[in-house]
Amino acid sequence: MTSEHPSTPQGPIHRRTPEGDNRERLVCGECGFINYVNPRVVVGAVCTWEDKFLLCKRDIEPRRGYWTIPAGFMELRETMMEGAMREAREEADAEIEIDALLGVYSIPRISQIQMIYRARLLSPDVSAAEETQEVGFYSWDEIPWSDLAFPTVHWALNHWREVEGQTNFAAFTEGPMGV
Amino acid sequence: MTSEHPSTPQGPIHRRTPEGDNRERLVCGECGFINYVNPRVVVGAVCTWEDKFLLCKRDIEPRRGYWTIPAGFMELRETMMEGAMREAREEADAEIEIDALLGVYSIPRISQIQMIYRARLLSPDVSAAEETQEVGFYSWDEIPWSDLAFPTVHWALNHWREVEGQTNFAAFTEGPMGV
Numbered sequence: 306m307t308s309e310h311p312s313t314p315q316g317p318i319h320r321r322t323p324e325g326d327n328r329e330r331l332v333c334g335e336c337g338f339i340n341y342v343n344p345r346v347v348v349g350a351v352c353t354w355e356d357k358f359l360l361c362k363r364d365i366e367p368r369r370g371y372w373t374i375p376a377g378f379m380e381l382r383e384t385m386m387e388g389a390m391r392e393a394r395e396e397a398d399a400e401i402e403i404d405a406l407l408g409v410y411s412i413p414r415i416s417q418i419q420m421i422y423r424a425r426l427l428s429p430d431v432s433a434a435e436e437t438q439e440v441g442f443y444s445w446d447e448i449p450w451s452d453l454a455f456p457t458v459h460w461a462l463n464h465w466r467e468v469e470g471q472t473n474f475a476a477f478t479e480g481p482m483g484v
Numbered sequence: 485m486t487s488e489h490p491s492t493p494q495g496p497i498h499r500r501t502p503e504g505d506n507r508e509r510l511v512c513g514e515c516g517f518i519n520y521v522n523p524r525v526v527v528g529a530v531c532t533w534e535d536k537f538l539l540c541k542r543d544i545e546p547r548r549g550y551w552t553i554p555a556g557f558m559e560l561r562e563t564m565m566e567g568a569m570r571e572a573r574e575e576a577d578a579e580i581e582i583d584a585l586l587g588v589y590s591i592p593r594i595s596q597i598q599m600i601y602r603a604r605l606l607s608p609d610v611s612a613a614e615e616t617q618e619v620g621f622y623s624w625d626e627i628p629w630s631d632l633a634f635p636t637v638h639w640a641l642n643h644w645r646e647v648e649g650q651t652n653f654a655a656f657t658e659g660p661m662g663v
Contacts, residue, residue, distance in 0.1 A: 344560060
């Protein structure tokens with residue numbers, strides 16, 4: 306690595322408020338490129354087969370070995386529902402049918418939002434796919450509550466329970482201000 | 485600008501599928517940096533004062549000179565509702581109180597999602613702020629329908645109308661698959 310051949314392009318490093326903007330961004334002093342960094346969107350679903358919940362034991366960090374619902378980062382050029390369906394397929398080989406938006410969670414500390422749907426499995430044929438060690442079906446009382454991967458998994462499962470059988474309800478948030 | 489001093493850092497330029505991933509990303513061949521590009525989140529609100537809707541005439545591209553509801557890109561470290569309140573303040577000097585989630589729109593063609601709330605203005609004191617040429621209050625029949633900036637402004641206003649007076653309703657999407 307020499308100064309003539311910088312081999313680790315870092316992108317813009319100057320902290321500046323672009324014209325017409327009102328907060329600092331990382332900008333390139335030469336070309337003017339502005340590196341807007343945006344909150345990230347997680348899409349997922351509480352998926353059930355009869356009276357059981359589909360859970361996946363994570364095979365990746367963070368929280369490897371802990372249980373979660375199928376969920377992950379939304380990709381470009383997909384809708385939120387398509388993303389949730391894709392995650393179910395990628396993590397558990399599961400085909401699902403979404404029937405309601407369950408939770409709309411803001412997690413400002415990590416600049417993340419989560420859109421969690423309610424879905425039914427189209428078949429109980431699931432299997433541990435990429436990023437998953439093990440999949441399982443759990444009744445409400447069997448859910449491994451102390452081994453769930455994230456607070457939002459708790460929220461989504463509890464919100465599912467709260468609107469069980471209802472068809473037209475407002476999606477849950479974490480509270481009036483999202484906290 | 486010389487080759488010894490490349491002045492326009494472009495970031496990673498190699499198209500590769502990172503290990504454990506399942507689609508191509510732009511990666512740096514030297515440092516391994518992966519440039520994940522994610523969908524962007526717009527937050528906004530249909531804001532009313534008595535029976536009138538707050539609209540803002542855009543002073544920026546795209547759609548400069550056309551009317552919109554206060555809305556814009558969500559920032560880091562804020563909740564979605566905080567973002568919608570901030571946008572009302574930034575575009576119309578408006579203080580609002582959010583009371584429901586109205587629309588959850590996916591626009592996969594441009595990899596954008598929009599979270600549109602229903603809100604009441606806390607006072608009719610508004611003014612054209614940054615990015616806005618003019619603000620105005622319009623009754624339903626006075627809304628300049630043919631001069632609205634984006635399809636989602638149409639959707640949000642019509643969805644507002646559809647649930648007028650209701651307090652617990654499922655947020656609208658653009659259709660079963662988000663289109």
